[in-house]
Amino acid sequence: MAEKVSKLNVFLADLAVMNIKVHNLHWNVVGMEFKSVHKMTEKIYETLQAQFDQTAELMRMQDKLPLAAMADYLKNSQVEEIESREYSTLEVLELLDQDCDTLMNQAKQVREEADKNDDFLTVNLMEEFLAVYAKKSWMLKSMLRE
Numbered sequence: 026m027a028e029k030v031s032k033l034n035v036f037l038a039d040l041a042v043m044n045i046k047v048h049n050l051h052w053n054v055v056g057m058e059f060k061s062v063h064k065m066t067e068k069i070y071e072t073l074q075a076q077f078d079q080t081a082e083l084m085r086m087q088d089k090l091p092l093a094a095m096a097d098y099l100k101n102s103q104v105e106e107i108e109s110r111e112y113s114t115l116e117v118l119e120l121l122d123q124d125c126d127t128l129m130n131q132a133k134q135v136r137e138e139a140d141k142n143d144d145f146l147t148v149n150l151m152e153e154f155l156a157v158y159a160k161k162s163w164m165l166k167s168m169l170r171e
């Protein structure tokens with residue numbers, strides 16, 4: 026790809042990689058809190074999946090092309106993939122907390138750029154996502170504090 030990848034496409038790649046990563050944690054979490062973390066990660070990947078689709082569809086509305094190949098997502102995502110192994114509930118919460126911060130950062134950057142271009146559709150969508158991430162971040166950080 027000769028063209029520079031847009032911030033929105035990088036964010037789309039983040040959502041794609043994050044969706045798979047959360048499935049990994051959903052399947053491989055172990056420990057006393059298995060049930061609640063298993064359920065929580067299911068809700069998270071459903072949310073990410075919806076955001077992934079909404080982001081790509083917003084791009085199409087604006088006559089932009091969303092990245093749509095796994096290879097392109099991996100090349101551009103700021104979220105790091107993790108291997109398939111068992112993860113303790115604490116590890117899962119720590120990973121989710123870090124990645125939630127990454128998504129927040131990325132969505133803020135997309136929002137900022139869209140704001141400069143008076144692209145209010147993107148601004149609105151990112152603000153909607155940021156509200157979801159803020160709540161999730163609060164919950165994760167509260168669970169990690171004990």
Ligand SMILES: [Fe+2]
Pocket residue numbers: 051067
């Ligand atoms: Fe499941």
